[in-house]
Amino acid sequence: MTTPAHKGSEPLRWDREDEIIDAVAAVASGEDVRVTLERLVYGAVEFLDAQYGALGLRSPDGELIDFIHVGMDPEVVATMPHTPEGLGVLGATAEGHAPFRLSKLSDHEASVGFPAGHPPMDTFVGAPVRLRGVTIGTFYVTEKNGGGPFTDEDVRSLGAFASVAGIAVENSRLFERSQRREEWLRASTEVATAILSGSDTHEVLELVARRALLCARADGVAIMLEDDKGEMVVEVAIGESTEGFKGMVANESWHYSMHAKSSGTPVVIDDLGALGKSDDPNYRKFGTAVLLPLVTAQRAFGAIAVTRNRGGSAWDEQDVTFAESFASQTALALVLSDAQREQERLAVYVDRDRIARDLHDLVIQRLFASGLMLQAALRKDDVNEELRDRLDAVVSELDGTVREIRQTIFELASGHNEAPELRGRILREVANAGVALGFQPKLMLEGPLDSVVLDTVADHTVAALREALSNVVRHAHASAVDVRLELLGDEVVLTVTDDGVGIFPTHRSSGIKNLEDRAKELGGSSTIEPTRADGSGTRLIWRASIL
Numbered sequence: 001m002t003t004p005a006h007k008g009s010e011p012l013r014w015d016r017e018d019e020i021i022d023a024v025a026a027v028a029s030g031e032d033v034r035v036t037l038e039r040l041v042y043g044a045v046e047f048l049d050a051q052y053g054a055l056g057l058r059s060p061d062g063e064l065i066d067f068i069h070v071g072m073d074p075e076v077v078a079t080m081p082h083t084p085e086g087l088g089v090l091g092a093t094a095e096g097h098a099p100f101r102l103s104k105l106s107d108h109e110a111s112v113g114f115p116a117g118h119p120p121m122d123t124f125v126g127a128p129v130r131l132r133g134v135t136i137g138t139f140y141v142t143e144k145n146g147g148g149p150f151t152d153e154d155v156r157s158l159g160a161f162a163s164v165a166g167i168a169v170e171n172s173r174l175f176e177r178s179q180r181r182e183e184w185l186r187a188s189t190e191v192a193t194a195i196l197s198g199s200d201t202h203e204v205l206e207l208v209a210r211r212a213l214l215c216a217r218a219d220g221v222a223i224m225l226e227d228d229k230g231e232m233v234v235e236v237a238i239g240e241s242t243e244g245f246k247g248m249v250a251n252e253s254w255h256y257s258m259h260a261k262s263s264g265t266p267v268v269i270d271d272l273g274a275l276g277k278s279d280d281p282n283y284r285k286f287g288t289a290v291l292l293p294l295v296t297a298q299r300a301f302g303a304i305a306v307t308r309n310r311g312g313s314a315w316d317e318q319d320v321t322f323a324e325s326f327a328s329q330t331a332l333a334l335v336l337s338d339a340q341r342e343q344e345r346l347a348v349y350v351d352r353d354r355i356a357r358d359l360h361d362l363v364i365q366r367l368f369a370s371g372l373m374l375q376a377a378l379r380k381d382d383v384n385e386e387l388r389d390r391l392d393a394v395v396s397e398l399d400g401t402v403r404e405i406r407q408t409i410f411e412l413a414s415g416h417n418e419a420p421e422l423r424g425r426i427l428r429e430v431a432n433a434g435v436a437l438g439f440q441p442k443l444m445l446e447g448p449l450d451s452v453v454l455d456t457v458a459d460h461t462v463a464a465l466r467e468a469l470s471n472v473v474r475h476a477h478a479s480a481v482d483v484r485l486e487l488l489g490d491e492v493v494l495t496v497t498d499d500g501v502g503i504f505p506t507h508r509s510s511g512i513k514n515l516e517d518r519a520k521e522l523g524g525s526s527t528i529e530p531t532r533a534d535g536s537g538t539r540l541i542w543r544a545s546i547l
Helices: 012-028 032-049 074-077 088-097 152-196 203-213 254-262 281-285 315-377 383-415 424-438 455-476 510-521
Strands: 051-056 063-072 098-103 124-131 134-144 222-227 231-241 267-269 287-295 299-308 442-446 481-488 491-498 524-530 538-545
Touching: 032 051, 032 063, 032 134, 032 152, 032 287, 088 299, 124 152, 124 455, 134 152, 152 315, 203 222, 203 231, 203 315, 222 287, 231 299, 267 481, 281 287, 281 315, 287 315, 299 315, 315 383, 424 442, 424 455, 424 481, 455 481, 455 491, 455 538, 510 524, 510 538
Parallel strands: 442 481
Antiparallel strands: 051 063, 051 134, 098 124, 124 134, 222 231, 222 299, 267 287, 287 299, 481 491, 491 538, 524 538
């Protein structure tokens, strides 16, 4: 079989057709797209019997983003101020829809010459690289060996190579898109798992920011939540360009975040830094950004700002779609988490009612009856003084115990409209750890923890206990664990002691650092030490200010 040629040209030979087939096979092999394109340029130069060849790819706005060239001596290239920038004839090739040839490159009306030091070129054949009807680059070959002109067959052949290049780029983009979709899906799954496993909200938001930073190839991520005053406050900020904004109220640069939250649609900003009125140089780092709504049909939490530094790549449609889906899944997981916490809160209230009822109906009545029997015994004449004193002491202890139980009943019955109490959350964490340990840790709670410790400190305290018990489960090999939470002055103090193997200095985990960071954030401290001289046993003392 042969391919028809224009008058004056030779038919394609079988061995030459095979070379194009080999080029197609290289695309199908799935190797790195740039390697494939380099092979195509080398193949085209050899196929058309020429000296030089090049392929330039352009961004959607026409900027040359990659330039692969073949044939020029590396020493010559090193002396050039820059390689061709896709202007002149190369630009004209990109604007056209069909391959064309020139017998003298400089005669073309669009010719703008070459960079200094560039080797002279006359004969030329070029073809646009197209993808789904859109020109994405230019493929050209110059200087036919022997000095003759390029033929019609050469034009058709380069068109075939350009088509193969377009397929290679499309395959690469489809593969990259698939990989990125998988990354975002994995990130969504990880966030949902963290939320539903009971991680506190701040930890989850930090995870969301880290995953968004990684998946979006961004330079900064800020998560803004609406506070009680209706202002958008930066709760979490991660990355070079945003880490200094944590805790700030969103200013003019971020007012689009409120729009994203209220409209439920992403907002893409070409130059976020240009919107800022602050003198902070960090604002000037911002380039393009996308503000993602953190909303569901039931609730609007806030927005996620994902930024790239000035000069970074623009957001394409797929970038925004993947990021928006991630934000939506995160918001849905937060709603489910709220529902789960509400169920836990209701379960705690049911337990509180039952415990209060049992204490009142059973325990107090029995203690009261025991006290009456002891008082009756004291009225007998045959009771000696020593025994009488002891019985008086026991009666006093019983009276004190009854008063404490009544106070406990009052506390249990007085918090039905409040958020889940710290005591209940601590009890759940200890119970969960008991399942993993195979025995129940001893627990001591002292002081008005539920009424004095603020929510933020309570969240960090629960997270610190969870981290400490997790370390015991994973590393201690303990047979006994004591947990004590108490109020000492203006501090809440958590002490976790175990009789395990101890902590090796060379194996300080990230969990220990997390404990230290949490305590410092609340104006406290975290220390860990062995309980015995041989280094075994571990005592963690974690303090946080309640002021």
